[in-house]
Amino acid sequence: MFIDHATIIVKAGNGGNGCASFRREKYVPRGGPDGGDGGLGGSIIFVADSRLRTLQDFRYQRAYRAKPGENGQGRNKRGADGEDLVIRVPVGTVIRNKDNGNVLLDLFREGEEKVLLRGGKGGWGNVHFATPTRRSPDFALDGERTVEHEVLLELQSIADVGLVGYPNAGKSTFLSATTAARPKIAAYPFTTLQPNFGVVSMGEDNSFVIADIPGIIEGAHEGVGLGHDFLRHIERTRMLLHLIDMTGFDGRDPLDDYDVINAELENFSPILAAKKQIVVANKLDVPEGQENFRRLQEKLKGTDVELYGISAVTREGLKELLYRVAQVVAELPAPEAYHVEEEITQFENENEYEVTLDKSTGIYHVTGGLINKLGRRIDPNDEQSMNFFQHVLRESGIIDALEDLGIEEGDMVRLLDVEFEYIP
Ligand SMILES: Nc1nc2c(ncn2[C@@H]2O[C@H](COP(=O)(O)OP(=O)(O)OP(=O)(O)O)[C@@H](O)[C@H]2O)c(=O)[nH]1
Ligand SMILES: [Mg+2]
Structure with a gap:
């Protein structure tokens, strides 16, 4: 696990x-x-x-x-x-x-x-x-x-690019088509159970890390499915690739999938919602996919959403997409530490004290962590030190505590081995 x-x-x-x-x-x-x-x-x-x-x-x-x-x-x-x-x-x-x-x-x-x-x-x-x-x-x-x-x-985890999308959208297929990572791929949802990482190498000194996380479904931000636990993994990426299965898996409309995933991101975290996103229409090797892709193009027309069509299986369109991702990654600031x-x-024991009256001697005793700390600075022969000391006694409530016990002018108080006469 x-x-x-x-x-x-x-x-x-x-x-x-x-x-x-x-x-x-x-x-x-x-x-x-x-x-x-x-x-x-x-x-x-x-x-x-x-x-x-x-x-x-x-x-x-x-x-x-x-x-x-x-x-x-x-x-x-x-x-x-x-x-x-x-x-x-x-x-x-x-x-x-x-x-x-x-x-x-x-x-x-x-x-x-x-x-x-x-x-x-x-x-x-x-x-x-x-x-x-x-x-x-x-x-x-x-x-x-x-x-x-x-x-x-x-x-x-620290990755440059996070893959988001419904289960079965082809995220792991995409990761294995673009990096040396070999995640499990299967024709059913929830294949990926833990994040996978891969490095896309675009030549010397030009590479970026992609994180493939389990798919998200409706209600993910409330803990439905698996995605919720893993969304935090991509909070610190530079950008997201939003993958959509354009074949309409499970009878869903891919255009709805797009809206649902964005709503989940928004509900999960404002950081994710605000992140730069490139929308990736996947599985365009399938004829229905191409038809739906045209509908999605129509829907996003006039917006500033960047849309790429690919097939992770035939690798159609991957090159152009990766080129653009590398460009965006290079432009965006590196994620920062929190x-x-x-x-x-x-x-x-720093601020603790206890005030007691020894009835046999009539002496009031003040003990505890605060006194121990103060002890380092008390010099009964130094007026300044004693002034400071008086001040702390008042501020910390010790004087009030002594008065609650019934102390009167002239009574003796002992702290550590310092003894002094109480003067209100
Ligand atoms: N025809 C076609 N099938 C694809 C394409 N990409 C992925 N698939 C298939 O879609 C199914 C799901 O792929 P995965 O990569 O496991 O999907 P996923 O998004 O990682 O799914 P989860 O891990 O469950 O979230 C597999 O049967 C893939 O072979 C594609 O471009 N074309
Ligand atoms: Mg997967």
Whole structure:
């Protein structure tokens, strides 16, 4: 089975925790602080690899978690960094936020390497907190803790020209007549079940890639038939070849087929509807085909629609058509990577805090990730640092939380190992 989308879970590694420890020396009961920092957590990195063709593997392994950084240790030993997790995907894989569909990454070029989730930073060990007045800081900071994300991988192959049309219109026959690709061809609809690609070579330095996808039928944009799943493959082509079976397969009128397919494209995506299209009337080796071709010419007369008549079987008309396609492809801009619409934030303990009252001492304690982050910048001896600190306490709602607990002027508040008097 050809898999062109998958949902996976990704998580970068947590940062290691900092360590609070003290040097042990002979005759010195408590030496200076020597707790090392935590290591950096591993990142989640995607790499575009042209040797891969499907997202099949992601159906079997769904969870991807990078290694955490190790905790710091005494004697100033920094924790080891967690290994990055490198995930290889086919070129043309778009990664979206599962919740809202926003593009997070687009692995558009061979070898491209992009970080989706950065590993958590390690927490500082207590060595960082020693100041002239704080000789024995008895705390260290926790590493950043990452959260899991569910993301959608979507394969949108990169081709210059997309073939669209009803099942049995002759798309695969066309691909095999114009390229070295050998897709399955048969006299019934839904022969093609997965996209096929081929390269049309028009001489030195002049070639383009054609994508043959399963046929589209009425209602495709709502998921009827197969085409819907594959239309996204041709969203990033430069132009479309709209193939029509002019023999009136299944008793349909080829002129209606033309309208139905265009309506489906329009309903599926404005990008596809706006794409340059050349209409290709196929199977003109059959007499009814020629009759219908004249009717179609009549219908399109006076419009700016480009129409070519061919027979993919006898190869009649192919040369002229390919010549024109090469010309159009050369004129149109190369498809571009999607813009990243969102960067997912992922650190859970960044803005957390908890406020408690220790009834036995009457001291208010403030703890949590926000405090750990702030801890790096608090210097009780520096007025500026304390002003900044006051500001954050107010902004983050900590002051309100303290007041909710009943704090009054003159009560003591403790954060990490900083203690201060509350002044409203
Ligand atoms: N007479 C005639 N038959 C053709 C021509 N092109 C394709 N066919 C036949 O039409 C049938 C369908 O051809 P395919 O190439 O499999 O059609 P398709 O559009 O790829 O169909 P799906 O993969 O089902 O969407 C086959 O029996 C082909 O031999 C043509 O130019 N003339
Ligand atoms: Mg086919």
